[in-house]
Amino acid sequence: MDAPRLALVPPRYGPDVIGGAELVLREVAHGMTERGWEVEVLTTCARDHYTWANHYPAGTSTDGPVTIRRYPVVDDTSGKARATVAQRLALGEMPTLREQEAWMNDGLRVPELFHALLDDAETYQAIIVSPYLFWTSFACGLIAPERTILRPCLHDEPEARFELFEPLLNGVARIWINTEPEGDLLDQIAPHHAPASVMGEGVPVPEGYDPEGFRSRFALGDARFVLYAGRREGAKGWEQLLDAFVATVRKEDVDLHLVTIGVGEVHIPDDVAHLIHDLGLVSDRDRDDAFAAASGYLQPSALESFSRTVMEAWLAGTPVVANAASPVVAWHCERSGAGLTYEDDADLEQCLRFIAEAPEAAAELAVPGRRYVLDNYTWPVTLDRMEAGLKEMAGLV
Amino acid sequence: MRILVVSPYPPIRDGIGAFAVQQVQTLRRAGHEVEVCSPAPSAAHHHLDLRGPKGAVALRRLMAGFDRVIIHFHPDFFYDHPATPSSRITTGLALAAALRSGPETIIRLHEVDRRWVTATDPSARATRAVFRSATRVEVHSPDDVEMMTGEFKVPRSQVELVAHGAEFVVRTTADRAAARRSLGLPADGHVFLCIGFVQPHKGFDRAAAAFRGLGEKGASLHVVGSVRIDDPSAADHERELEALESQIPGVHLHLGYLSDEAFDRWIVASDTVVLPYRHIWSSGVVERARLLGRPVIATRVGGLVHQLAGDPGATLVDDNLQLAAAMRAAVAGAAWSATGDPDDAGRTATGPASTWEFDGPVDRSSVMAEIDRRSAANRGVISRAGAAGRGGSVNQPATAALPLRRLRPVPPPPATSARPGVSTVKKLIRRVIAWEVDPLREQLVRLQKASLQAAETTDARLEELSDELDGEPDDEQS
Numbered sequence: 001m002d003a004p005r006l007a008l009v010p011p012r013y014g015p016d017v018i019g020g021a022e023l024v025l026r027e028v029a030h031g032m033t034e035r036g037w038e039v040e041v042l043t044t045c046a047r048d049h050y051t052w053a054n055h056y057p058a059g060t061s062t063d064g065p066v067t068i069r070r071y072p073v074v075d076d077t078s079g080k081a082r083a084t085v086a087q088r089l090a091l092g093e094m095p096t097l098r099e100q101e102a103w104m105n106d107g108l109r110v111p112e113l114f115h116a117l118l119d120d121a122e123t124y125q126a127i128i129v130s131p132y133l134f135w136t137s138f139a140c141g142l143i144a145p146e147r148t149i150l151r152p153c154l155h156d157e158p159e160a161r162f163e164l165f166e167p168l169l170n171g172v173a174r175i176w177i178n179t180e181p182e183g184d185l186l187d188q189i190a191p192h193h194a195p196a197s198v199m200g201e202g203v204p205v206p207e208g209y210d211p212e213g214f215r216s217r218f219a220l221g222d223a224r225f226v227l228y229a230g231r232r233e234g235a236k237g238w239e240q241l242l243d244a245f246v247a248t249v250r251k252e253d254v255d256l257h258l259v260t261i262g263v264g265e266v267h268i269p270d271d272v273a274h275l276i277h278d279l280g281l282v283s284d285r286d287r288d289d290a291f292a293a294a295s296g297y298l299q300p301s302a303l304e305s306f307s308r309t310v311m312e313a314w315l316a317g318t319p320v321v322a323n324a325a326s327p328v329v330a331w332h333c334e335r336s337g338a339g340l341t342y343e344d345d346a347d348l349e350q351c352l353r354f355i356a357e358a359p360e361a362a363a364e365l366a367v368p369g370r371r372y373v374l375d376n377y378t379w380p381v382t383l384d385r386m387e388a389g390l391k392e393m394a395g396l397v
Numbered sequence: 398m399r400i401l402v403v404s405p406y407p408p409i410r411d412g413i414g415a416f417a418v419q420q421v422q423t424l425r426r427a428g429h430e431v432e433v434c435s436p437a438p439s440a441a442h443h444h445l446d447l448r449g450p451k452g453a454v455a456l457r458r459l460m461a462g463f464d465r466v467i468i469h470f471h472p473d474f475f476y477d478h479p480a481t482p483s484s485r486i487t488t489g490l491a492l493a494a495a496l497r498s499g500p501e502t503i504i505r506l507h508e509v510d511r512r513w514v515t516a517t518d519p520s521a522r523a524t525r526a527v528f529r530s531a532t533r534v535e536v537h538s539p540d541d542v543e544m545m546t547g548e549f550k551v552p553r554s555q556v557e558l559v560a561h562g563a564e565f566v567v568r569t570t571a572d573r574a575a576a577r578r579s580l581g582l583p584a585d586g587h588v589f590l591c592i593g594f595v596q597p598h599k600g601f602d603r604a605a606a607a608f609r610g611l612g613e614k615g616a617s618l619h620v621v622g623s624v625r626i627d628d629p630s631a632a633d634h635e636r637e638l639e640a641l642e643s644q645i646p647g648v649h650l651h652l653g654y655l656s657d658e659a660f661d662r663w664i665v666a667s668d669t670v671v672l673p674y675r676h677i678w679s680s681g682v683v684e685r686a687r688l689l690g691r692p693v694i695a696t697r698v699g700g701l702v703h704q705l706a707g708d709p710g711a712t713l714v715d716d717n718l719q720l721a722a723a724m725r726a727a728v729a730g731a732a733w734s735a736t737g738d739p740d741d742a743g744r745t746a747t748g749p750a751s752t753w754e755f756d757g758p759v760d761r762s763s764v765m766a767e768i769d770r771r772s773a774a775n776r777g778v779i780s781r782a783g784a785a786g787r788g789g790s791v792n793q794p795a796t797a798a799l800p801l802r803r804l805r806p807v808p809p810p811p812a813t814s815a816r817p818g819v820s821t822v823k824k825l826i827r828r829v830i831a832w833e834v835d836p837l838r839e840q841l842v843r844l845q846k847a848s849l850q851a852a853e854t855t856d857a858r859l860e861e862l863s864d865e866l867d868g869e870p871d872d873e874q875s
Contacts, residue, residue: 077438097623101409105438114407114440115431118422139408139440145658146570163623163654167410171656192653195579 003038004396007124009117009141011108011134013043013068014056018231018263018281020308021131021153024201028128029066031202031383032390040067040124042117044110044136052108071113081106089158100164109135117143125394128176131305132168133159141168148172149393150194154182155303156327160189169193174393176386178306181327199386202379203311209292217286218259218279220293225257225277226321226355227294229287229309230301232264237300237323244345245298246272248352256356258298261290291316296355296362302326311377314338314369319362321351338369399430401460401500403447404469406435410623410654412594412681413469413507414439419565420467434459436474447474449484453491457498465501468531471508482520485513489523496530504531505559506541508678514548525549535559537679538703561684561704569661576666587616587728590667590691592660593682595624595652597634600673600696605641605648606771607673607721612647616728618671621663623654633846644771664689669727673720674698686710694723798852807841 010025017023029039041063045054052073061068081102088095095103113136121127121144129137130151141148150172154160169175169190176199177183186193215221226245232238245258249272259277260266266278282290291297297313302325310320310332320339322329324347333339342348355362391397402424404417417433424431433441434456436448445455452475460466475492477484496502504527513524528534528549534556536542542558545551569576577584589608591601601620608618620642624635635652642650655663664670670686672695679700686693692710695701705711712727714720827834 097410102437104408109438109440111433111440111442115421115425115442118418119425135408142408142656145656146568166623166653167656167659170653171659173658192651 003036004125004390004394005038005040005123006032006390007117007121007127008039008041008043009113009127009129009136010041010043011136012046012049013041013063014047015063017047019049020230020306021151023308024306025128025130025151026063027202027204027379028383028386030064031379032387033065035383035387037390038067039065040069042069042071042113042140044073044108044113045070046073046108058112069116071110071116073108073110075108077106079106094158095162097163100162104135104138104164107135109139114139114143121147125396126390129172132165138165138168141172145171146173147394149174149176149389151176151199152182152186153178153305154185154189155305156185157303160185166190174389176389179328179331181331182305185327197385197389199389200377200382201306201308202382203308203315203373203377205315205374205378206288209316210289211293214286214289214293218277220257220259220277223257224255224295224356224359225259225293226296226298226352227290227313227318228258228260228262228298228300229290229312230262232260232262232266235301235303237302238264240345241298241300241348242266242268242276244348245276245352247345248349249275254353254356256295256352259290259294261287288312288316291318294318295359296321296351299323299326299329301329304328307332310339311373314366314373317363317366317370319355319366320369321348321355332372336369336372338366338372340365398465399463400424400432401463401466402431402433402469403456403466403474404433404435404441405437405474406433406439406441409437409439413471415657416681417469432463448477448488450487450491453488453495456492457495460495460502461499463500465503467503467505468496470504470506472510482518485520486523489520489527493523493526493530496527501532502530504528504534506534506536506545509549511544511548525551529555531555533557537561538700540700540703561679561681561700565681565684565688567661567688568657569659569665571662571665573665576662579662580666582617582619582666585615587611587614587669588667589616589618589724589727590621590663590670591618591673592621592655592663592670595620595622595635595638596631598675598677600675602634602637602641603673603675603696603717603720604671604724605638605645607717607724608648609645609721611724611728612645614728617647617649619649619651619663619667621651621655624652636850661685661689664691667691669694669724671720671724672696672701674701677701679704692727694720694727696720798849798856801845801849801852807838807845 008025008029010022012019012022013026015026025041029041033039044052045056045058046052047055052075054072056070058070058072061070081099085095085099085103088099117127117140124147126147126149127140127144128149128151129141131137131153132150137150141150150168152169152175154177169186170192172194175186175194175196177186177196178198178200180198183196183198186196228238228241230236246269248254249256257275257277259279261279261282263281268276268278291313294313295318297309297318297320299307299310299320299322302323304326305328307326307329310322310329313320314336320333322333322339322341324330324341324343329339330341333341340351340354342351402417402421405411405414407414407418421431421433432443434443434445435441436444436446438444443459445459446452447456472480476488480488512518514521528545528551532555534545534551536545536556536558539558542556545556546553571579574584577588582588589604591599591604593599595601604618605620608616611618620638624631638650642648664686668691670682670691670693672680672682672693674680674696675698677699683693683695683701683704687708687710692712693705694712694714695705697713697715702713705713712723714723
């Protein structure tokens with residue numbers, strides 16, 4: 001019997017692409033290939049989600065056993081419709097459906113990808129599109145909805161309530177969500193949504209850590225530091241976090257540094273430049289070691305559907321300090337008992353002080369975190385759930 | 398063959414776009430190299446503002462690289478809105494020139510305004526030239542063939558009658574039981590379905606009114622579709638349907654856009670698809686219902702007559718009374734024929750075909766109450782199902798809504814005068830200031846309607862409350 005065929009449709013794909021949803025789909029691609037599925041990734045030529053410039057060549061390539069089909073991004077619109085919608089949202093108004101449609105089409109579009117899937121959709125047992133907000137998911141998710149799985153990575157943001165997304169949320173065959181709070185949000189936003197299952201994500205478990213090596217490689221000495229890893233941008237709460245950290249350390253009675261890794265520009269005030277270390281993109285090994293070397297991990301994003309970095313911190317035995325505005329991360333912190341949450345800058349300052357001033361207690365706080373991740377969010381466990389879901393949907397059981 | 402398809406295109410919500418994408422899929426699978434041009438950015442390969450002479454020139458340039466061009470024609474894609482005779486002339490001539498310029502061109506006609514080719518219309522020749530310049534005009538009904546050959550003067554050899562649903566494919570794998578489960582519908586009971594964009598001309602309110610009394614027999618009517626929220630008349634219609642839902646047991650409104658799969662799943666879940674359209678050019682719902690093997694009850698309008706001709710699962714009705722009779726017959730599992738005598742199966746099985754039923758004797762008061770209730774629904778007033786109206790008593794109490802009901806909608810400024818020549822000047826002024834005055838007038842009318850609905854809803858609630866209080870036992874006496 002031929003191997004069942006699975007198509008994954010992320011907006012970007014590749015070992016050098018930064019982004020939680022993209023990383024997960026890459027793991028799924030490789031994991032399902034190992035389990036006997038023929039996996040094709042249908043994606044764009046873009047690497048950078050700021051510019052959407054066509055970086056990779058169009059056409060077919062491979063990522064190990066995974067076939068990648070890349071199609072060029074078309075980005076020839078003025079941005080006016082996006083600006084209009086942003087303005088309406090800023091005023092607390094809901095854009096009309098027409099404005100929402102224009103907004104969706106006023107940015108990256110990938111007509112060749114759409115038509116490739118239009119041609120071949122029936123050759124796949126299942127098509128996974130993710131995340132919900134991107135044109136690739138919106139346009140391609142409705143080509144063959146009867147065999148499409150939406151992995152929305154839903155956040156409580158105004159766009160999630162756009163009428164535009166109703167057909168996607170209501171009409172696909174299945175929805176895979178990451179956590180129960182994401183499911184609650186889905187119920188609230190789309191009461192008639194397609195059948196949904198909590199699939200979660202997996203996190204690779206490093207074989208070991210070398211925190212001293214990390215400190216040495218990046219000349220951090222013995223400095224006690226908190227870590228932020230990920231996209232340094234407003235949507236992730238980075239700027240607010242930086243401001244709050246700077247305000248705290250400017251009080252000159254908190255002995256703490258901030259190390260940050262990832263993409264995006266970092267603007268560090270001169271007077272605290274010696275306390276903030278922007279390492280940019282680092283290797284997977286350095287990233288893992290950074291988690292282990294940190295005294296605490298900061299998760300300022302209010303818009304998380306899973307938060308892989310929180311899991312990576314807990315695996316490394318590091319406590320988490322997270323924005324309570326993210327129901328998902330707050331839920332993880334509560335369930336695991338290994339994280340603190342803050343409502344405002346005053347809370348955050350106290351969390352930072354706790355880590356700086358009570359490092360042993362902070363380390364103790366983190367202890368149940370590793371067990372929590374191992375029990376719930378490793379790849380073998382997650383892929384088992386996903387494979388069972390795929391087989392059920394495709395009638396292979 | 399290199400083919401260019403010109404049409405609205407996903408991922409926007411558009412019936413013609415949904416039709417076009419299926420055609421594109423079929424053509425590509427047949428081995429053709431197909432590209433799409435849409436009027437706005439979309440998943441199409443090209444997007445052009447096709448309106449006016451400039452749009453026609455741009456289209457002409459794009460067409461040059463193709464062997465065949467298929468244009469899904471709707472006037473709004475090509476003509477300015479509103480289209481004046483002079484703009485129709487310039488656009489029509491430019492578009493005709495584009496169509497004559499090179500490759501084989503096929504117009505798939507979705508809609509056209511036949512008033513543009515009347516003898517008195519100065520743009521008639523230019524409009525005709527558009528269709529005469531196409532290699533072929535594809536239409537969905539014999540009436541359209543007649544219109545194209547007669548009024549638009551297109552040679553008969555250039556007009557082709559094509560099946561509307563030729564490129565449709567089934568989008569759901571659910572059977573009736575699974576579809577009902579997934580949609581939260583009961584496993585039993587006759588399910589009527591009205592589906593598609595909710596617009597006044599679709600007449601879903603007619604189906605709801607015709608359904609009166611069938612809820613008590615275990616049937617249900619589901620109105621499913623989305624409202625084009627930027628259309629004020631559609632928003633008013635939505636409120637009317639909500640009011641009918643609140644009044645008539647068994648009527649359920651499910652507003653929201655549907656994917657193709659969900660659209661088909663609703664049809665599969667239904668027993669009868671009802672198309673109570675007031676007017677329609679042609680219907681994709683008919684084709685999907687046929688594809689999925691569900692019978693339809695439809696009004697005898699537009700292209701429906703042709704689409705349903707010879708379809709054994711179809712019942713055509715002429716008016717609301719026949720619509721109600723056909724729906725009753727469907728619930729009874731009997732056939733109904735408009736030409737049958739009063740003893741035919743539908744009527745004998747289900748009683749007289751009327752939605753006007755009264756619990757007790759029919760007196761003026763109960764009739765007026767029902768009239769009142771229905772007219773309230775028409776104005777979008779939400780009330781409890783079965784709640785009594787105000788009745789027709791001479792001593793009917795004054796209501797908060799009454800003064801508002803007596804107001805006429807704000808008319809456009811009258812462009813008439815008894816003095817010679819003044820009317821023309823007024824008309825000219827009216828046209829010049831229309832861009833400024835019309836939105837204000839429209840807003841006033843909407844405000845007036847909203848005030849009336851609010852007042853009437855308040856009246857209805859007060860009356861329900863009053864009824865409840867009247868019905869409660871007096872604690873002091875018990």
